[in-house]
Amino acid sequence: MAMEMRSPAVLLVTFLSITFLKTCLSEETLQLNDDVLGLIVFKSVFQDPHRALDSWNEDDESPCAWKFVKCNPLTSRVSELSLDGLGLSGKIGRGLEKLQSLKVLSVSNNNLIGTITPELALIPNLERLNLSQNTLSGNIPSSLPTSLQFLDLSRNSLSGPLPDNLFENCSSLRYLSLAENRIEGPIPSSLLECRTLNHLNLSGNHFSGNPVFTGGIWLLERLRTLDLSNNVLSGSVPVGMAVIHNLKELVLHGNQFSGSLPADVGLCPHLNRVDFSNNLLTGTVPESLQRLKALSFLSLSNNFLTGDFPQWIGQLSSLEYIDFSNNGFSGSLPTSIGVLKSLKFLSLSNNKLSGAIPDSLVGDYSSLSVIRMRGNAFNSSIPDGLFNMKLDEVDLSRNELTGSIPPASSKFSETIKILDLSANNLTGTIPAEMGLVGKLRYLNLSWNHLESRMPPELGYFQNLTVLDLRSSGLFGPIPGDICDSGSLAILQLDGNSLTGPIPDEIGNCSSLYLLSLSQNCLSGPIPESMSLLSKLKILKLEVNQLSGEIPQALGKLENLLIANVSYNRLVGRLPAGGIFPTLDASAIEGNLGICSPLLKGPCKLNVPKPLVLDPYAYGNQMGGQNRGINNKRSTNFRHHSFFSVSAIVAISAAAVIAIGVVIITLLNASARRRIAFVDNALESMCSSSTRSTNMAAGKFILFDSKSSPDWLSANLDSVLNKAAEIGEGVFGTVYKASLGGQGTMVAIKKLITANTLQYQEEFDREVRILAKARHPNLIPLRGYYWTPQLQLLVSDYAVEGSLQAKLHDLSPSSPPLTWPNRFKIVLGTAKGLAHLHHSFRPPIIHYNIKPSNLLLDENLNPKISDFGLARLLTKIDKHVVSNRFQSAPGYVAPELACQSLRVNEKCDVYGFGVLILELVTGRRPVEYGEDNVVILSDHVRVLLEQGGVLDCVDLSMGSYPEEEVLPVLNLALVCTSQIPSSRPSMAEVVQILQVIKTPVPNRM
Structure with missing residues (x-):
């Protein structure tokens, strides 16, 4: 009978029986039975779903033949126990203290829970202990085996502060990793007793203060790896690193270190990885860095560093990774950067760099695969050789680049996946070679001056998910084969001078989530083939010259959430199904005759015209002998009769129309002005005239x-x-x-x-x-x-940054926000919005709630920015509403359809609900995959209906109380209700949140 099936009473009897037999057995037999007994007791508390430990049998005299067990061949005692990745669950129980010769215990990558038992310290010869990648919780015991050389407790849920005396007897310890837990408080000064330590990794916790440096961390002279990243350590990083001659990796990113970079960081000759990113560091880059000839990874991103870009960068010949993004570096790039032939990743985005992109950066021997220079002031042309390299990603957006887009070589076409040249001063045409780029997923050439037709080769993209050509000077027709690949999820062609009809082949874009063709000169009817776009959620066709009726079949688009067809030449009834019956007036206004009770203008229906027949159309009734004589008379008579009937009908119709026009004019003169505005606006948009103003x-x-x-x-x-x-x-x-x-x-x-x-x-x-x-x-x-x-x-x-940066724009290893901090942000934001809504009459509406408009102070208290700016507009400007969705996809309340004039408090409540979902899940409101688009609110609502809503909670924030998270998620879904009246007020939201946070007696 297997031991795991026995009751605790039977197990106790077995234990006592074996203990009793010790008086009757030899010493060797006693030792062997101790190992068997210890392992059987250790196994008894585990659940073993894969039956990995079936070979462990209590009737065996020795465990040395058991799987995952190794013995010392001289003593036949168990020396090593390796149970990694077996899917075991349960707690670490008693029994291992019997294994007096055990040197290695490794139970990593399982599903163990509970605390770390203090009995592990009773194993006298234990040298390696690996309990990583489990779900162990609680505090770390205050004592460890004195013989321990390797300790890995990473990727668990351990919490609390470390005991001050934890490392008092660590003279043998060489490897220590407590990474990715929830440990808080200071780093114990007793750590300095571990003078033989080679590897120290305390990353991904909540260690605070700066005793680790003031206490003399640099005294650990044998360190090779030091990783303190993603904590809340603060203060300065002092000099003194020169004594750590063997240091190879220095990783301090994701803390709150301030002051300057240590001037002697370059005096550690073996350093190959340096990461100070995501801190509060200021000043310039120390020149001592140029001594690090072995350096392959250098990241200083997301700080406040200034000064010229280091001209000596080319001396670091081993560099493979450079990230200086989001600082204040100025000056130009040195030509010596081209010497770095091993460089694979270069990110200089969002600085103040200017001048030319050096030609030396590109070349046949370059290893570069990622180039990111977004948000600088580079003002040269794009180097010709750049598009002749094997690159995965190129982002040169938001600069001042001029000239044309170079043709893509076969090398470039084989590898490039992301290409962003938007917001520059590029001219010329879109090269036809672009259509040969087979792996491209994202192409953005918007906000340039290309003055180009859309090349038909764009339809050849097989993997393209996003095509953004807004305001890029395009003219001519939309190619019919633009969706031949069927992979496009987003197609944005707004703000150009495109003409001709929307091609019927648009129905081939089966993956489209967003189709935006607004502010062009497109004409003809809306193709009925659009009804085939079953995944379409957003359709923007406003400000064109589209005519005819909206196809009734578009009402079958069940996923369509936003549609706008305003300021065209459309007539007739709206589709009866889908979103169309609920469209706001602003989404359909400015047309020639759409029939809707929301509009006061004329309604024009395409009904058959009156049928007028010629009484002589079917031949003369006179005899044949008189036909020739009376031919002329007959012809004249027929003409006279036809004219009379037609004239009567025409005159009658004209009279009716005239009377109708007079009545409509008297009732609502503004309707005629709106219709006249359509022609004038379209004419002005499609002309090439330019205007200039003098600023007073x-x-x-x-x-x-x-x-x-x-x-x-x-x-x-x-x-x-x-x-x-x-x-x-x-x-x-x-x-x-x-x-x-x-x-x-x-x-x-x-x-x-x-x-x-x-x-x-x-x-x-x-x-x-x-x-x-x-x-x-x-x-x-x-x-x-x-x-x-x-x-x-x-x-x-505000220098502290935005919620957007804390949630999404930090490196993957940056410290995530904890649940208490996320709840604090939710409650603070609700209080700020409630103040705007309920302390002013009329209320102040934010209109644009999103993470980038929430700034955080040093205590992670939220501060709302950009509130109430809609008050400064005489009406919601079309530029605002057309770009609002693109700046904050997923945050727009459905009743607005991106163009509503009915801005009210419930629009802010909707955005706040989406903000809650983003904070709780850690996901963006809209995520674009290769084959689909995920709307976060829809995704969470489906999980709630299926009973698995907690599956969407962001696990990176660590432990969380379900009794708080669940009602907060429910509140978010109520706030994002499709019906505005079903959403609570922000005052009610604050009350609900305060009730959720109210402590419950004896709550665990």
Whole structure:
């Protein structure tokens, strides 16, 4: 009978029986029975679903033949026990203390739970202990075997602080990993007793403070790997590294280290990996780094480093990975960067670099596979050789690059997967060779000046998921074979001068999630083949010259959530099914005759015209003998009769139409103006005329400051410089500036000008209302600058970063937000929105809730920015609404259809609900896969219906109380209800959250 089937009572009897027999057996037999007994007792608490331990039999005299057990051949005692990856579950129980000769115990990658039993310290000769990749919890015991050389407890759920005396007897310890747990508090100073330590990994915990350095971490002279990443360690990184001569890896990313980089970091000659990314470091790059000839990985990203890009970078000949992104580096790239023939990854995005991209960077011998230079001020042409390399990703977007797009070579075509050249000054045509790029998944050439036809070769892409050619100067027709591959999920051609009909072949785009053709000069009917796009969720056709009726078959698109056909020449009834009966007026207005009770204009139906027959059409009834004589008379008679009937019908119809026009004119003169606007708008959009305006001098107003009112006027060019740009949103571009004479950093938002309030008195009144919105969870508005052509808003500058950065834009190994911090963000955001909604009349609507508009302070308290900007518009400008969805996909309330004028508090509640889902799951609201698109709210709702909603919770945040997470998820789904009236107010949301957080007595 197997031991795991026996009761505890039987097990106890067996244990006592064997103990009793010790008086009757030889010493060798006793030892063997101790090993058997210890392993059987150890096994008894496990569940073994794969029966991996079936060979363990209590009747055997020795365990040396058992699987996963090794014995010392001289003593026949168990020396090694390796149970890695067997799918075992249960707790680590008693029994192992019987194995007095055990040196290696490895039970990694199983499903063990519970705490680490203190009895492990009773194994006197244990040298290697590996319990990694389980679900062990609780504190780490205060004592460890003194003979331990290797200890790996990583990737569990261990918590609490480390005991101060944990490492007092660690003179033999060489390898220590506690990575990816939930350990908090300071790093014990007793760690410095481990003078033989080679590998130290404490990453992915909640260690805080800076005793690890002030206590003398550099005294561990034998260290080869030091990884303290993804904690909350703070303070400076002091000098003194020169004593660690053997150090090969220094990984400190994802903490709160401040100050300068250590000047002597380059004095560790064997360093091959240095990672200081995602900290608060300032200053310049130490020149000592150029000594590290063995360095292959260097990341300084997401700090506040400044100064010129190091010109000596070419001396680090072994470099394979460089990431300097999201800093303040300036100057130009040295030509010596081309010497780095081993370089595979180069990211310099979001700095202030300028000049040319060196030709030396490209070449036949280069190993580069990823180039990211987004958000700088490079102003050269794209090097010709760049498109002759084997690259996986190229991102040169948001620069000032000029010239044409080079033709793609066969090497480039075979490997490139992501190509982003958007927001530059590129001209010329789209090379036909682009159609030969077989692995390309993402292509973005938007916001350029290409003045090109769409090459038909674009239809040859076999793997393309996203094609973004917005505002790129395209003209001519849309190629009929653009969707031949069937893989496109997003097709954006907005803001061009495309003409002709939408091709019927658009129905071949079977994977389309988003189709946006707005603001072009497309004509003809909407193809009925669009009804085949079963996955389509967003359809944007506004501001074109489309005519006829909307095909009724489009009502069969069950997944369609957003549609806009406004400002075309459409007539007739809306489709009876799908989203069309619920469309807002703004999604259908500006047409020639769409029939809807929401519109006050004319309704035109395509009904058959009156049938007019000629009474002589079927031949003359006179005799044949008279036919020739009367032929002329007969002809005249027929003509006269036809004219009379036709005239009567025409006159009658004209009279009816005239009367109708008069009535409609008297009832609603604005309808005729809207129809006239369609023709004028279309004519102006399809023309090539350009306009220029002269900016008038404006006045700078600060509400609570004594700064010179002329400071901003005198410094506009430097303030609104691309180098000072720190962000771009739906309502405009944000710049960082130092307030004149005060040294105070502020954020300045340059608003979009179209439809902004045109009178300073109105603008001043609305801005002052927004400035009164003071709350701990709001970013305060400080002042403004106004001219009829330029409006700027001044607010506090936040250096702590946004929720977007904390959730998505950090490296994969960065510390995730814990559940308490995520709940704090949810509650703080709710309080800020409730203040906007309920403390003002009329309420202040944010209109654009999303993670990038939530800034975090040093304690991770949220502060809402960009609130109430819709108040500054006379109406919701089409630029805002057409770009709002692209800047925050998934956050737009369904009733808005991206174009609604009915902005109310429930739109913010919807966005807040999506924000909760993003915080709890760690996923983006919309995720684009190779074959599908996942809408987060739909995904969570389905899991809830199936009873597995906790499967979507972000496991990286560690342990979480289900009694809090479940009601928060339910609240999110209520907030994202398709029916606005079903959503709670933000005041109710705050009350619900406070109830959820209320402690329950004796809650575990």
